[in-house]
Structures are given as C-alpha cells and as structure tokens.
Amino acid sequence: MGRRFRGESHHKVDSKGRVSIPASFRRVLEASDPNWQPGDAPELVIVYGDHRRQYLECYTMEAIEEVDAKIAALPRGSKGRKILERIFNGQSLPTTVDETGRLVLPAKLRQKIDLDKEAFFIASGDTFQIWKPETYEEVEMAEAEKLMDELPDDFDPLEFLDGAGGA
Structure with missing residues (x-):
C-alpha cells in the first residue's frame, strides 16, 4: 500500500478550468506514479462516472x-x-499535474459536477475527490451526519476496524 491522501481544502478554479492541487496531494501522486521522476508531471486518472456521480474521483496510478x-x-x-x-475505462480521463501543481479540468467535467469558481478537495485514502463545495455540503455531509446519527453518542469509530485484519 502506497502513501495515502489526507485532509481537505478549497481551491479557486479559473476560467480555463485550472485548479491547484493541495501540495500534500501532489506528493502522494508523485510517490504513487511508478514512472514519475523529479521534474516530471505526475500522472493520475480522473473517474467521472455516470449521471449519478456528483464528484470527480482522482486515482493515483498505483490505485487505478x-x-x-x-x-x-x-x-x-x-x-x-x-x-x-x-466507469473506470470509458468514463475517466487520464491526465497529469502541470508544472505549477494544477489540474486542468475540461469543461465537460466541470459541467458534469456544476463546478464554477471554487472546488472542494477531500482525501479518501488512495484517491481524492473534487466536489462543488455546495454539493458536498448538501449531499455528502448530510449523508455522513445521517450515518453518525444512527450510532450511539459514545460510539468510537475505531470500532469499525475490529476484525478488519492486518497488524
């Protein structure tokens, strides 16, 4: 298992669809691209999926x-x-990070998730997601809160790991 993405952040999207990737995310992309060399642009695959998917999921080369x-x-x-x-071959886009640490999101992908002036990045282990901030708040946060509300107040999320195997 390679390095993992961690954290969340908001980034501006310019009129050409360029958006900076969090620096820590770029390090993971570099470390998880077997062809990457210093000075090269790390590769990744953006999976956009069908009409039900409201975000872009970015896979490292190792993960894909x-x-x-x-x-x-x-x-x-x-x-x-x-x-x-x-989904993973047809509804996806292989791309690279540019020399300034940005992704160029084509209009088709921006339109699909209704992305305009700001993008919300959130880590998800060996992938990260790009959301329209308002959609993330409405959809994903509401779902997370609903799931947490079903658990007792003193529930420790680490209990999910019990019996998961590993060291």
Missing part, C-alpha cells in the same frame, strides 16, 4: 492499476466487468 487488475480478473463479458470497464 489495482482497480484495473481486479476488473481484468472478472469473467470477460460479465455484467460486473462491463459496468466497471465503462
């Missing part, structure tokens, strides 16, 4: 290769493989 390997292990022609290939 892991997903690709799992998809390839599914029976050719199976429903699961077809769906996953459509």
Whole structure:
C-alpha cells in the first residue's frame, strides 16, 4: 500500500478550468506514479462516472492499476466487468499535474459536477475527490451526519476496524 491522501481544502478554479492541487496531494501522486521522476508531471486518472456521480474521483496510478487488475480478473463479458470497464475505462480521463501543481479540468467535467469558481478537495485514502463545495455540503455531509446519527453518542469509530485484519 502506497502513501495515502489526507485532509481537505478549497481551491479557486479559473476560467480555463485550472485548479491547484493541495501540495500534500501532489506528493502522494508523485510517490504513487511508478514512472514519475523529479521534474516530471505526475500522472493520475480522473473517474467521472455516470449521471449519478456528483464528484470527480482522482486515482493515483498505483490505485487505478489495482482497480484495473481486479476488473481484468472478472469473467470477460460479465455484467460486473462491463459496468466497471465503462466507469473506470470509458468514463475517466487520464491526465497529469502541470508544472505549477494544477489540474486542468475540461469543461465537460466541470459541467458534469456544476463546478464554477471554487472546488472542494477531500482525501479518501488512495484517491481524492473534487466536489462543488455546495454539493458536498448538501449531499455528502448530510449523508455522513445521517450515518453518525444512527450510532450511539459514545460510539468510537475505531470500532469499525475490529476484525478488519492486518497488524
């Protein structure tokens, strides 16, 4: 397992769709790109998915290769493989970080998530997500609060790790 993304931040999006990636996220992209060398632009894959997905999910090269390997292990022609290939191969965009640490988000992707002048970045382990800030607040935060409200007040989230395996 490679380095993990951590944290969240807001960044301005210019009229050409350029948005700075948090510096700590860039370090993870570099460390998780087997072809990256100092001075090179790290590669990543942005998965935008279908109409139900309201955010862009950015995969490191290591993370997307892991997903690709799992998809390839599914029976050719199976429903699961077809769906996953459509999402991760068809509804995705391979890209790089530019020399100033920015992503250029094409108009199609900005329009898909209704992104205008500001983007919200949030870490999700070996991926990170880009949201329209208002959508994140309305959708994702509401869902997280709903899930937490179902738990007792003294619940320790680390209990989810019990029995998860590992060291």
